[in-house]
Amino acid sequence: MSNSTTSSAPSPRPPRDSRELKKGSLAALRGLLPFLRPYRSRFAMAGVALVVAAGATLAIPYAFKQMIDLGFGARAGVNSAEHVNAVFLALFAVATVLALATAARFYTVSWLGERVVADIRSAVYRHVVRQSPAFFETTQTGEVLSRITTDTTLIQAVVGTSISMALRNALLFLGGLVMLFVTSPKLTGIIIALLILTVLPIVMFGRRVRKLSRDSQDRIADASAVAGEILNAMPTVQAFTHEEIETRRFGSAVEGAFGTAMRRIRARALLTMLAIVLVFGTIVFVLWLGAHAVLSGTMSGGELGQFILYASIVAGAVGALSEVMGEAQRAAGATERLLELLATESAIREPAQPLALPPRAANGAALTLVDVTFSYPSRLDAAALGHLNLDIRPGETVAIVGPSGAGKTTLFQLFLRYYDPQQGAIRLDGVDIRHLALHDLRGAIGIVPQDTVIFSTDAMENIRYGRASATDEEVIRAAKLAAAHEFIERLPNGYQSFLGERGVRLSGGQRQRIAIARALLKNPPLLLLDEATSALDAESERLVQSALEAAMVGRTTVIIAHRLATVQRADRIIVMEDGRIVETGTHASLVALGGIYANLAALQFHNVQVEHPHE
Incomplete structure (x- = not known):
């Protein structure tokens, strides 16, 4: 074996502060795919339940149209009571299907959220404990713990709730939009124009919310690191009577996290306010136009009711998607942080083909x-x-x-x-x-x-x-x-x-x-x-x-x-x-x-x- 000079592997790069990270996007969530693939069958089950629930929801406005036109409208005849009874039975059947599908979807996606996050936590911990001491020279333990706990909780919300909500509302949005065109192309054109105005603040505030979310997670990690360091050194802290000093230091870190969180919350609150105002403004305006159409005889009362319900579904789906977008953006930041940790390579590499030690000698090793x-x-x-x-x-x-x-x-x-x-x-x-x-x-x-x-x-x-x-x-x-x-x-x-x-x-x-x-x-x-x-x-x-x-x-x-x-x-x-x-x-x-x-x-x-x- 030669005595040639060798170079050590490069030092691992520690998790970087948010200021050093380039701006990411929802594309960061693609990093979760390796953890999602083993559970494709569960996702398929959730997808079926999702489609059934969305279909049942979209059937409800049509049932109301039938009830109004055939039961109460001018075309109602002697059998109107029977029509009303039949429509209400059908409505109850649809509600039952909706309830079963929703329960199945909730159970399946919640299981997926818990399972995927458990896998991520195990993978991150398994990776961290194999890092060389050089990694821990530059990385605080509290920072790592924050990523394993707080960041994975955000991902759990996305996998266990937000993805399902996003798909459900996307289906409701598309299905509702199709039914709006079927009911009244003219009013639909108006409502689409108004919905575009609803989307603009989402795009405008989306990046800001995401940046503030990432900053908020970093500040929480800072506070965790301070707390972990002090709790592991309590005898020294008390021996030097630094309890008050360390309490103030931790309080400062907590207040920093609180301030960052409040900036994020204010941005989210403004986004929600604008979305609600625009959604309900759209509904009221379209209802006014539809009422005049009924008065002029160009639309039946049932069609107006159906249109308003579909418009509410579409508008509600847009509002829900904006909420999901905010959660997804927070999770994208958390995913970036976890993927950074998983991508950190230890300076100490295992050999590709390790050699075996000779049999142990009776008097020890050389x-x-x-x-x-x-x-x-x-x-x-x-x-x-x-x-x-x-x-x-x-x-x-x-x-x-x-x-x-x-x-x-x-x-x-x-x-x-x-x-x-x-x-x-x-x-x-x-x-x-x-x-x-x-x-x-x-x-x-x-x-x-x-x-x-x-x-x-x-x-x-x-x-x-x-x-x-x-x-x-x-x-x-x-x-x-x-x-x-x-x-x-x-x-x-x-x-x-x-x-x-x-x-x-x-x-x-x-x-x-x-x-x-x-x-x-x-x-x-x-x-x-x-x-x-x-x-x-x-x-x-x-x-x-x-x-x-x-x-x-x-x-x-x-x-x-x-x-x-x-x-x-x-x-x-x-x-x-x-x-x-x-x-x-x-x-x-x-x-x-x-x-x-x-x-x-x-x-x-x-x-x-x-x-x-x-x-």
């Missing part, structure tokens, strides 16, 4: 770095690591020490392939990790991070996170190895005790022992310990250190640590400074060298003497 140079995507001008070469043998325990910012934690992030180096290669058991499936690579590595993550579940499931298929007995065995069994047993419900959000019911040392148990349960050939004993008291450290020594048997271990108890036991110590390896050796040889490690050791020995003056 790890090799060849001329590795790396800069974080957000700080490309500053090298976090520079031309690193390192060869860790199977079964070896290597400690990495150095001042803050030396690049120790960065190394761990590269081992796990959270990032790719801009130059060089990292090999696990001789295989370049870029040629491994991410699942296989990370499955071969166990890590105990410095900042322990505890999930909102019980102790048993928190440890089982290390290996989902582990039995309860295996979980308890790992807890005993990590010196966690005793304190877990003392919890109110033992291993079934809920640990609180982010483990708030545990001390820092207890959280760290849970994390160690999780890593031990995974039983990987390569173990990474990032300050694994930093939060432990002296007694807990002794217990965990003993457990870690047992856990290191049969596996390769890389440790980031400052405590001499851990460092002294390592087979080899790597000293880093400014992203480079500056010293390598054992504890004794490095102290004798009198360099950076010797200074760090001297400082720690001094601290030990201060803390334990009698020893």
